[in-house]
Amino acid sequence: MLIKTLAGTLLLAATVFTGTAAASDTGESGPQIQHIRNATIKITYGDTTFLVDPMLAEQGAYPGFPNTYRSELRNPLVGLPLPAAEVIKGTDAIIVTHTHLDHWDDAAQQQLPKTLPLFVQNAADAELIRSQGFKDVRILDGKTEFGGVTLHKTGGQHGSDTLYTIPELAKALGEIMGVVFEAEGxxxxxxxxxxxWRDDVVQTLERFQPDVVVLNAGAAELTGFEGDPIIMGKEDTLRVHRALPDAAIVAVHLDAVNHMTLSRKALAEYVQKEGIEKQVVIPADGETLQFGQ
Structure with a gap:
C-alpha cells in the first residue's frame, strides 16, 4: 500500500503528531505507532493497541548499566514525555521482547494492570513475570492471533557471535525476540x-516484506568491546533500507539510556549523507506516526 512521506514521496507516515490521540481520531485506517521513550512504543492496529517494552521510570531512577559506555550516568537519561498513566491508557496487551531493565523496568511492573494479556518470548521470561504478579502471561511461539492481529515471533541476537563466546556476557545479554504484526488492511x-544484523533479521525481512520496520538503532556498547555494539546502529539502518528500499524505517532506542553510542542527531546526519532521509523517521519522545493511504 503506497503511503505518503513527510516530504510527499515514498513509503512513510502520512501524519506525524504529538500527544495521545487514538487512530480513530485521525480518520486514517493504517497502523499508528507512538514512540514513548527508549524502546517503548505503542502500536495500534484497528481497535487493538499493544504497549511494547515498557520502561516507565522517572528520569535518573536507576544507576547506569555497569561495564557499559557512560555507566556513570543514571537511567533513564530523560523523563517520560507524558504521564505513565497516559502511556498505559488504552493498552489492550503488553509485549516484552526481553526482561532487561530498559525494556521491562520496576516502574512498569508496579504500574501496569496485572490482568492485561502480556506476551513474552520463552518460559523463563514467563515464569519471571508471573512471579511479579501478572496473571495472563502468554508465550509467543511461532504465531499468535490477538484482537484481530497476527503476531509472529522473530529471532535475533543481542550482540555479536564474538561476545556470545564469553559465558558471562552470553548470560548477561541473554535471549531476545522481535515481533512482526500483520492484520488485514x-x-x-x-x-x-x-x-x-544477522541472518534472522535478513530472513524476516525477506519472508514478510514489512512496510514498516521499527529499528532499535542506538548502537549500545559494553566497556572493553568498543566497536562491537550489542544492537544495531547507523550502518544497519542503511542495510535495512538496501534490503527493503520501499519500507519505512522508524529508528528508536536512542538518547534515553547510558550505553547508547549513537544519538538522534548523529543518525539524522548519517541518513542525510546517505540520501535515505525520506525513508527513515527518527521520532521524538511522545511523537506519533500514522500510517495509511
Missing amino acids: QETTYVVGDTV
Missing part, C-alpha cells in the same frame, strides 16, 4: 528488537 510492521 494494515501495513505489515516488524519490531526488530535488541539484535545485531
Whole structure:
C-alpha cells in the first residue's frame, strides 16, 4: 500500500503528531505507532493497541548499566514525555521482547494492570513475570492471533557471535525476540528488537516484506568491546533500507539510556549523507506516526 512521506514521496507516515490521540481520531485506517521513550512504543492496529517494552521510570531512577559506555550516568537519561498513566491508557496487551531493565523496568511492573494479556518470548521470561504478579502471561511461539492481529515471533541476537563466546556476557545479554504484526488492511510492521544484523533479521525481512520496520538503532556498547555494539546502529539502518528500499524505517532506542553510542542527531546526519532521509523517521519522545493511504 503506497503511503505518503513527510516530504510527499515514498513509503512513510502520512501524519506525524504529538500527544495521545487514538487512530480513530485521525480518520486514517493504517497502523499508528507512538514512540514513548527508549524502546517503548505503542502500536495500534484497528481497535487493538499493544504497549511494547515498557520502561516507565522517572528520569535518573536507576544507576547506569555497569561495564557499559557512560555507566556513570543514571537511567533513564530523560523523563517520560507524558504521564505513565497516559502511556498505559488504552493498552489492550503488553509485549516484552526481553526482561532487561530498559525494556521491562520496576516502574512498569508496579504500574501496569496485572490482568492485561502480556506476551513474552520463552518460559523463563514467563515464569519471571508471573512471579511479579501478572496473571495472563502468554508465550509467543511461532504465531499468535490477538484482537484481530497476527503476531509472529522473530529471532535475533543481542550482540555479536564474538561476545556470545564469553559465558558471562552470553548470560548477561541473554535471549531476545522481535515481533512482526500483520492484520488485514494494515501495513505489515516488524519490531526488530535488541539484535545485531544477522541472518534472522535478513530472513524476516525477506519472508514478510514489512512496510514498516521499527529499528532499535542506538548502537549500545559494553566497556572493553568498543566497536562491537550489542544492537544495531547507523550502518544497519542503511542495510535495512538496501534490503527493503520501499519500507519505512522508524529508528528508536536512542538518547534515553547510558550505553547508547549513537544519538538522534548523529543518525539524522548519517541518513542525510546517505540520501535515505525520506525513508527513515527518527521520532521524538511522545511523537506519533500514522500510517495509511
